[in-house]
Amino acid sequence: MKEVKIVTKDLTLHYGQKMALNSINIQIPEKEVTAFIGPSGCGKSTFLRSLNRMNDLIPSVHIKGEILIDGLNIYEKKIDVVNLRKKIGMVFQKSNPFAKSIFENIAYGPRINGINDKKKLTEIVETSLKNAAIWDEVKDRLPDSALGLSGGQQQRLCIARTLAVQPEIILMDEPASALDPISTGKIEELIFELKKNYTIVIVTHNMQQAARVSDHTAFFYLGELIEYGKTRKIFTSPDIKQTEEYITGRFG
């Protein structure tokens, strides 16, 4: 296992009175892909969204325990959420480009960070689009609206937009669930490329996708982390019966 990037210690999360995550302990390695799988409502998305404190937006959420990123507890008072989110990019289930041009979508992050130099922005936009493997498809239409792109392209644009902020971690919440198989394949290939430089955590309903793209797999059920290990191991001989039942589709 490589260096550990994210560690959670007894992370417990409540929505009001309802417990959504129960004492999660996990170590997520750097520059590898970690997939969260499990049935709907098992807490995997909630867990993902607590890693960049997106759950802060929901007033009824209460969190106990620790999430350490590079050894720092991100729920400590002195942590600036805005800076934290710059370090931890997020790609959402539904592609959500802004109603702006392709260029401005990518430049959004750098601009809010105070980069306004046109030359610098152009450079960032090009690198980000290239790294998200969409440059060739959009390089001649950067001033066009991003809403004119296909669903798969939009999602890669959103990944490029995330890359433009130069995060260290990229969280992906079912990034391909709304896409056709070809676009899904492209996203998966992209994930494989991105892990050379980024720590990637992906939530997916699609077990095969988890199998294809991830190095480590965590199986969640009813707010608990049931099993966590190398993807190869989880998908060939999991240790726990529930995991086996879920991945083989025998889940009752």
Next chain:
Amino acid sequence: MERHFELELQKLNKRVNKMGNLVAEQVHNAFDALLRGDTELARLIIEKDRKVDKLDNKIDKLCQSIFALAQPVATDLRLIMSSLKMNNDLERMGDHAVTIAQKIEGISDYPDILAELHMEEIVKMTDLIVNDVITILNTRNTAFVKDIFELALSINEKTHAVTARIIEEMMHKSEVIVVATNLIIVLTAIERLAGYSTNIAESIVFIVDGKIIKHKKKNFDNQEAAAESHIGQGDEPGLDQMLPPISEATPSEG
């Protein structure tokens, strides 16, 4: 679209090819040792079989993880299924090379017996068929598959003929029973080597063309259908095949 999964397939191909080359080398050395009565070389072969077994495990594991993680279909599915089977066949071929190596000592008391029985030819043919099939495995060129089937048929006939002669000898001279039995075991191993070679050839046809020819070689080529009747089964030969009556040594199906 480039697929990172391609890398896994390449790795698998590389390993299967490596396995093929290793087994071909083992077989070749086994024959060399057999013809020269070289018990030292025989010992080396037996030792080296561990390497074959290790590689066999590695390929099995790789196939398992590709099946589990990549959900292969079409060409990819055929490749992995066939790789698994070829790996199994190659491993058995390695075992047969070991069997031959193990029997060398038991034959070495009669240095001239192989020549007497004209076994050099069978050995050379088998060395050739193994070598050829590994070449096909490495190149994925199915153009010469037909030659493999013909060669296997011919080896089959010849081993059965020699086996019949040995049995006859045993009836007259009880003192040769030990060496004769060893020889029959070697011949059986040789026949199996030819049989597995055809299996591998079939697997490669399946990978490349997607055709299953193992139980209908008639469609593939009439001549091979004959070979199939004796050697196409793939697994260990039955008792009747080990010691076949002379009348059945010649193929009857066409």
Next chain:
Amino acid sequence: MRLKNKLIGGSIITASALSVVLILAIIVIILVVTIIGGKDTLSWKFLTSFPTDGMMKGGIFPAIYGTALLVIVMSLAAVPFGAITAIYLTEYAHEKSWIAQTIRFAVRTLATVPSIIFGLFGLGFFIKYVGGGMDHLFMGGQLKWAQPNLLWGSLTMALLTLPVVIVSVEEAIRTVPRELREASLALGATKWQTIKKVVIPGSISGIMTGTILAVSRGAGEVAPILFTGAAYYLATLPTSVSDQFMNLGYHIYVLSTQSSNVDQTLPIQFATTLVLLMLTFTLNLTAVLIRSRLRRRIK
């Protein structure tokens, strides 16, 4: 049973059809009557000249000009104020906090208050209290602000149209998908940056709709400005917010009730009504078009 259902269904359909026809008929009658009555008088000259002969002849330019000034000043007051309130309600206030609920209750109540009450409020609050205070403080008791003028009229009208603006802007802001806000926040934007760069641009057409509806309402209302700024007749155009102004709606009222010879001014009345109708219709139509474009975009 089925027959009964059929009968009920049938009568409902008939009733709705009848009311649609009735409404359409009313609109058509109004239009036809005003067009027939006003078409001969309506001319470029009518729109651009002053009333003459004790408003028995001449044009209605001061009334158009005054109405335009009124809605401009009113929008300048109502739109920013309404938009900020709407942004606060949707983005900052918790749905269930007492302050948000109080504001919502106030907005709803404000929308139901009769417009004449606004006029009285304007008179009492703006003219007597604020204006009087200003005169006392700045003018040494000399009368300047404590009388009806454009500013007080516009502010009173702004109060009346505020609910329209707030509700339209709120609705527009809610149509900005949550995913876009999350995308912006996830990129490390602050809440205010998100509002400025994503939420407001995303709801700009809603803000425009709200403004136009407010303007349209303001252009047609008379009661709030009766006591707070509209003048019976002015020989000169207003030049500052402390001047009084003429207004289309009020002008119609004046012509039809205060004129020494109502019958003689009838063509002028019709033509003025036609101008007012066309103005409000056009504004409403624009608002409807923008709103439907916005709705299409959401789908």
